[in-house]
Amino acid sequence: MSSPFHSILLDVFGYAAFRGAQQAIIERVAGGGDALVLMPTGGGKSLCYQIPAIARQQRGLGVTVVVSPLIALMHDQVGALREAGVAAACLNSALSWQEALDVEQGLARGAFTLLYAAPERVLTERFLGLLDDLHARGQLALFAIDEAHCVSQWGHDFRPEYRQLALLGQRYAGVPRIALTATADELTRGDIAQGLQLQAAERFISSFDRPNIRYRLEEKKKEPLQQLLHFIEREHPGDAGVVYCQSRKRVEQTADALCSAGIDALPYHAGLPAELRQTHQDRFLREEGVVMVATIAFGMGIDKPDVRFVAHLDLPKNIESYYQETGRAGRDGLAADAWLVYGLQDVVNQRRMIEGSDASEDFKAVMRGKLDALLALAEATDCRRQRLLAYFGEQSQPCGNCDNCLQPPAVWDGTDAARKLLSTIYRVHAASGLTFGMGHLMDIVRGKGTDKVLQHGHERLSTFGVGAQYSEAQLRAVARQLLSLAALGVQRVATEAGHSFDTLTLTAGSRPVLRGEQQLLLRQSSAATPAKKTRRTG
Numbered sequence: 001m002s003s004p005f006h007s008i009l010l011d012v013f014g015y016a017a018f019r020g021a022q023q024a025i026i027e028r029v030a031g032g033g034d035a036l037v038l039m040p041t042g043g044g045k046s047l048c049y050q051i052p053a054i055a056r057q058q059r060g061l062g063v064t065v066v067v068s069p070l071i072a073l074m075h076d077q078v079g080a081l082r083e084a085g086v087a088a089a090c091l092n093s094a095l096s097w098q099e100a101l102d103v104e105q106g107l108a109r110g111a112f113t114l115l116y117a118a119p120e121r122v123l124t125e126r127f128l129g130l131l132d133d134l135h136a137r138g139q140l141a142l143f144a145i146d147e148a149h150c151v152s153q154w155g156h157d158f159r160p161e162y163r164q165l166a167l168l169g170q171r172y173a174g175v176p177r178i179a180l181t182a183t184a185d186e187l188t189r190g191d192i193a194q195g196l197q198l199q200a201a202e203r204f205i206s207s208f209d210r211p212n213i214r215y216r217l218e219e220k221k222k223e224p225l226q227q228l229l230h231f232i233e234r235e236h237p238g239d240a241g242v243v244y245c246q247s248r249k250r251v252e253q254t255a256d257a258l259c260s261a262g263i264d265a266l267p268y269h270a271g272l273p274a275e276l277r278q279t280h281q282d283r284f285l286r287e288e289g290v291v292m293v294a295t296i297a298f299g300m301g302i303d304k305p306d307v308r309f310v311a312h313l314d315l316p317k318n319i320e321s322y323y324q325e326t327g328r329a330g331r332d333g334l335a336a337d338a339w340l341v342y343g344l345q346d347v348v349n350q351r352r353m354i355e356g357s358d359a360s361e362d363f364k365a366v367m368r369g370k371l372d373a374l375l376a377l378a379e380a381t382d383c384r385r386q387r388l389l390a391y392f393g394e395q396s397q398p399c400g401n402c403d404n405c406l407q408p409p410a411v412w413d414g415t416d417a418a419r420k421l422l423s424t425i426y427r428v429h430a431a432s433g434l435t436f437g438m439g440h441l442m443d444i445v446r447g448k449g450t451d452k453v454l455q456h457g458h459e460r461l462s463t464f465g466v467g468a469q470y471s472e473a474q475l476r477a478v479a480r481q482l483l484s485l486a487a488l489g490v491q492r493v494a495t496e497a498g499h500s501f502d503t504l505t506l507t508a509g510s511r512p513v514l515r516g517e518q519q520l521l522l523r524q525s526s527a528a529t530p531a532k533k534t535r536r537t538g
């Protein structure tokens with residue numbers, strides 16, 4: 001344990017041993033090589049550039065520039081480094097003109113070991129001029145590009161400036177670069193390497209497994225708030241946690257409801273005044289047992305070790321987001337829950353958001369694929385972790401610490417119900433050229449002669465009542481599964497009254513199901529037990 005890196009680890013940071021690939025990464029980068037680092041949240045990415053920065057500074061090689069997209073994050077890191085006796089500073093839009101000038105002068109003087117800067121700041125001619133000067137004097141030790149997935153337009157926080165960071169490699173030849181991220185599927189990985197021109201960088205890919213997190217994805221019942229309340233009261237009373245909701249309104253409602261139930265909950269979303277957001281964040285970080293109810297505006301760079309649960313009341317966009325958001329639980333390595341509820345409406349909403357956006361067809365195709373992967377995870381009846389890791393390219397065994405491993409779900413064969421639902425959609429459309437929402441379709445399948453059914457003459461369809469044995473919950477589960485398989489599409493339809501609603505359509509993927517070539521196994525949730533004994537038809 002006598003390498004210079006170990007000494008820095010112990011003397012500066014107070015840690016006895018490196019974790020995972022840290023040492024190999026540090027050796028590579030301190031030695032002047034490029035690296036692309038994929039490590040889960042909490043894995044210890046910061047040391048991977050902080051220690052090389054200190055080592056290279058000690059060798060007289062100058063300053064390390066850390067590109068980071070988040071001011072709060074920079075601030076925390078700089079504070080921690082200074083406390084450890086490392087000369088660090090940051091340059092961002094939160095500084096006054098005079099403060100920024102002081103930092104720039106310090107940089108030129110060689111006063112810092114690490115300088116954190118936002119990408120848009122790094123890319124200014126003024127800043128590049130300072131770097132040119134340092135480079136000419138051999139005083140530019142290293143570039144670290146944090147949150148490197150921001151370079152990818154497929155990722156959840158694409159930042160166009162990140163693409164231009166490739167110029168650092170061209171303009172400052174010989175200065176090593178390290179790019180780091182906590183989330184990247186194969187596609188994003190390729191994007192990072194290409195977008196930052198790091199194709200030749202050595203790749204360090206850590207396992208993405210977070211064994212202490214127990215994944216649970218459940219069906220949304222009629223009162224999701226009650227489900228959440230129940231979950232918190234029964235399993236996490238007094239624990240710190242994060243509840244993610246999709247909209248600001250939902251954040252407010254949920255926080256209110258939790259407070260009324262005596263839970264110390266605070267809202268957080270981009271619509272709140274900055275000071276209030278800060279106050280809430282500080283309380284969450286400092287106090288014990290605060291539940292933060294938030295949109296995804298909350299979380300990046302939040303390093304709170306003892307978050308005992310992350311709950312999702314709405315579906316995240318894709319598996320990367322789900323992984324990153326749930327990854328905020330249990331950073332201390334102790335048991336934590338990732339709990340999510342979702343329903344048919346969530347799936348419909350997500351599909352429609354993709355179809356209704358004015359993005360390019362290519363972009364939509366990628367988004368569709370990502371949503372399908374998430375829905376497949378949500379509908380899975382086998383190990384969640386295995387699927388999650390497989391998505392990040394890792395093979396693994398059933399984990400024993402997810403809902404499906406702990407309590408293998410009973411499954412029922414939804415193939416017949418799916419065929420009946422799909423042929424109803426087909427017949428309705430063939431008869432009138434119209435598409436309908438799930439409620440009406442279910443009425444036809446279950447043989448309910450509602451006003452609307454009679455008005456359209458749908459009681460005369462050959463599929464009227466063919467699925468009378470299925471409950472609404474079962475048919476909803478079938479529709480969810482079909483949507484997750486892209487065997488069902490969503491189309492927004494406008495009414496004469498100026499409203500609009502979602503209707504279901506057939507897709508190319510419907511055919512194999514209609515023909516009975518694709519079997520549909522569905523989890524048998526308590527809400528979806530058969531109305532009568534399931535009758536099997538061929």
Ligand code: ADP
Binds near residue numbers: 015022046
């Ligand atoms: P990441 O950026 O990958 O999410 P951090 O760099 O913030 O992770 O590290 C997560 C936590 O682990 C921090 O509190 C950090 O101090 C700690 N840590 C990192 N490396 C080590 C190590 N080798 N030994 C002990 N603690 C470590």
Ligand code: ZN
Binds near residue numbers: 382384385399403406
């Ligand atoms: Zn499992």
